[in-house]
Amino acid sequence: MQTIINPDSPREEELSPFKVHSRREILALLRSLEQQRQLITLTVNGSAEAVITSVVGVDEDTGTLYIDCATDPAMNRRVTESENLSFETVLDRIRIMFFAGEAKQCTYGEHPALAVPIPEFIIRLQRREHYRVPTPITNPVRCTIPIQHELGTETVTLILQNVSGGGIALVDEKKSLDPTFGTVYRDCKIHLPGNTVVVTALQVRNCQDITLPTGKSVRRIGCLFIELPPAMLSAIQRYITKLEREQNAKRAGMMT
Template identity: 45%
Template sequence: MYPHFQDTALENWHDFEVESRKEIVSLLRGIASKKQLIRMLIQGENDVCVTSILDVDEASNTVILDTSIDTAQNKRILSAHRLSFETSLDKVRILFAADSATASTYGGSPAYRIAVPPTLIRLQRREYYRIATPVSNPVRILLKLPEELGGPTSFPLADISCGGIAILDNRMVLGEAIGREYRDCKLELPEIGPVTTDLQVRNSLDLTLLNNKSNRRLGCEFMNISRGNLAAVQRYITRLERERNARIAGLN
């Protein structure tokens, strides 16, 4: 039901599925009352619309959503045969889907109408805390690629946790094969030192940057990492968090 979201957390999505209609309606109303933004993905297209829930009408079994400011995108949404939605409520990630959307109005303005989803996904926990790595001087990891892919190549990180890392592959040389493994990868952690680990690709997401260039984010899990190397990763995460908190304190 949720193949559009490429995420390792969804591999066992049945564990997080909410089927109670009362609970689903309550969650959707909570999202609406807190005016949470929602990412709407059009199935089969690299097309994302940011929307919000305007109303949940339990009697008519419908959810009213705000429309896109893009007229052409509105047409694509209304003709789509599958729509996926991602948002959060109280830091809990919420995913749901709809087979279609129909044109409607709300308060005199255009709106979408979808059926109350029969189920939704509520990801109540994250096993590992992730923190973004520096952009200006990125942390890099060296992968031992075959010669046809250029041999050993370093890639910048997007974030890091004690469970793994997210690699940015702006040249798209790694592909997007979920499950691919890389051995003896060398992670250079500033002021901490090198960390060696195996990696397995668990999810892939293609991004379009503000300059219209493409980038690929590969979520990778540490495999066979030693206790000492894992401790080094934890020390680096603690250091990043202290630096971030110091910056926040300096802005206040």
């Protein structure tokens, strides 16, 4: 099976030190994903087509990993017909990736599911620059982006899905942006809490049309910061630290 990495991911030769081959560790990671009900992005054939899923079971004896199937039967067919499936998520602030060469529709716990082989290795990226922090769903962070047209400039406002020291992911429900790899948008403004505005250029690095568990389709666009001034980077890093503290407090039961 050929492994396809998203354009904003590290190069394949950089991933080798982060590969986990121990069967025991792989099973432990997969079971942690199941226990924490962590949402996973499943990408088909390295394309812009993806679906949100989660681990529902791990069978060590048969070497099978069971995941939620999509609500759209057509998407399930594309998944089962694919020979290249990529999975990506975050577990305990560590980016996790693994791959599969096949998937079969089945029933698990009396519910429809997909069965894939337990991966031979899992990539566990612990470097901070690759760690993406999810942004709040309530009171979301917004980013305004000027779009140049023949008749003038239009400004669109998109919601952040996550943020890292290297870039952001945006939810483009109306598909307003040109998702072509390498497209640069200048003078973008990220409106952080506390009336902090980060002004930066953004370069499109990847695009995925994601089917949510509700069946709704949204477009996720991953962008890289371009020529981000040090003061702006410091503001981003302070915001990431704030998010981490809040999320850690929630895990500890200190916040409602």
